[in-house]
Amino acid sequence: MEWANDKSKGGVLAHLERLETQMSRSCKNLEDPPRETAESDLGTKIHKLRCLRDKLRAEVKQRQARIKASTANAEPDQTLEISEQEAVGGKEENMKAILQAYRFTGLSGKRTSRGVCVCISTAFEGNLLDSYFVDLVIQKPLRIHHHSVPVFIPLEEISAKYLQTNIQHFLFCLCEYLNAYAGRKYQADQLQRDFAAFLAGPLQRNSLCNLLSFTYKVEPQGRSFPFCARLLYKDLTTTLPTDVTITYQGTDASSTSWEEQRASHENLFFTKPLHQVFTSFARNGERLDMSLVS
């Protein structure tokens, strides 16, 4: 910073002027002699590049001509290519359809960037019900990234037991729980929807559909007193109840005929899915009607 303070030499602007004149002097010394050689060098370079360009242009023209000649002869080859493409495309469509159809096996999956997305498609009595997904990240340890399993299904328990040690068992166990839940839910929904006429009050249920409580009549016209049913499904992997309690609240509760009916109903609920039990009630009702008519 000494020069800035050197007032005797005229300050900053004067200094800059001096630097400028110095620069132009030194440039002039350097420029003049090499200028001519630089120019001639550039000239030869340009000439060389032009020659190269012309050569390449000629080559391109030649190649284009060659290709035109060969494509005229090569048309049958092209059509062969197209049909091959179509065949591959057809196979691809077929494969896609097969992969989509795997859903119907109940357990299918698709590779993802981080692992695999497993799809569990539930079914009951040949009816395809909801699908649930588990997106797995293939890492050590194996973990679940996200899923659509309902919160009341014990997914944490099942994964704590089997996910790290035996993934097949994990998936089959989860399949069992979900299919059983879907089956129980299907039965309860069917009862509410198709046999509402037989119910004397609302169907009480819970999230897992493992406790059902309802009052029903054997005949929708309701000449008889209703039965109270309480179905417990203590085994979450089954679609049939483990406990059935039927009570009859009529005045002639002690009579044997009602006791027989009650016992037979209990047996029905133990052995058949809900909607089938009520279908048989409906059929018996029809038979009774027919007998009355005839």
Next chain:
Amino acid sequence: MDETVAEFIKRTILKIPMTEMMTILKAWDFLPENQLQTVNFRQRKESLVQDLVLLCESKRASLRDAALLDIIYTQFHRHQKVWDVFQMSKEPGEDVDLFDMERFKSSFEKILRRALKNVTVSFRDAEENAVWIRIAWGTQYRKPNQYKPVYVVYYSQTPYAFTSFCHLKSNTPLLSQALTVASNHHKIVKMDLRSRYLDSLKAIVFKQYNQKFETHNSTMPLQETLELDMHMDSRIIHENRIEKERVQRVTQETFGDYPQPRLEFAQYKLETKFKSDFHGGILAERKEPLRCLIKFSSPHLLEALKSLAPAGIADAPLSPLLTCIPNKGMNYFKIRDK
């Protein structure tokens, strides 16, 4: 009809906006359709309310009916309450939960009444096997205050319960006990999660917020959106294209493609010692930890966080303290030195 009940019904109906009046009254199902048709719904609200209250009087509406109307109003306006989340747990290896809704309700009410005579408990069944419970607290000597009730929403056979914020903290232990015992659980803990948006809280704790799954039936639209921007105008050159693509990819990996659950804030309580590279700074020598509170607020916090890196305001990836919110189910954090 009791005067207090009439006043309560009047104030509840007054809260209902005119556009929702018919819907809510129909859901209440206390005044039959033919009676509702005799009322002039085009008059001024005050007169309409008077007519409706008169009808309720003629039908001898009880406190129970009034409480039910209050529940329905709150169900339609759940965002007006701030909801906390409680998590319950069972002993391992317990029997299968055979949840009976009627037994739950009677057990819940019994436990409250045993401790507190002056309490109003009302229930309304909701979809997905859930129940809305309304509790108006009183004290030993005072009747329940119907204007400051607490709501509890419980989905059967789940370990979570959602409660509306209660000013009277003293009744929380009793409420917790009633919930735990009635639902066959053993322990209950309050989660560090709070929001006005009940459905978002449910999505977070039930892990329902990410419902996009890759299947063979669907095609994943991968970097589509980014490429669209690129082709908008060929005269625009994106200088940081590679960096922008990286930010998009990292954001998508962290936040996913799905709509984020709605929270209004995240709060971080720091109790840490000051860490600094400069030796000899004023705070470096301080032995006590610094205490400070940082609160992020937004009409939609998670969407706002998601847009930070793409907007260039923050680096990607964001701090895990911000991105772990839905995964951990927390929006209150306490950070201490380990």
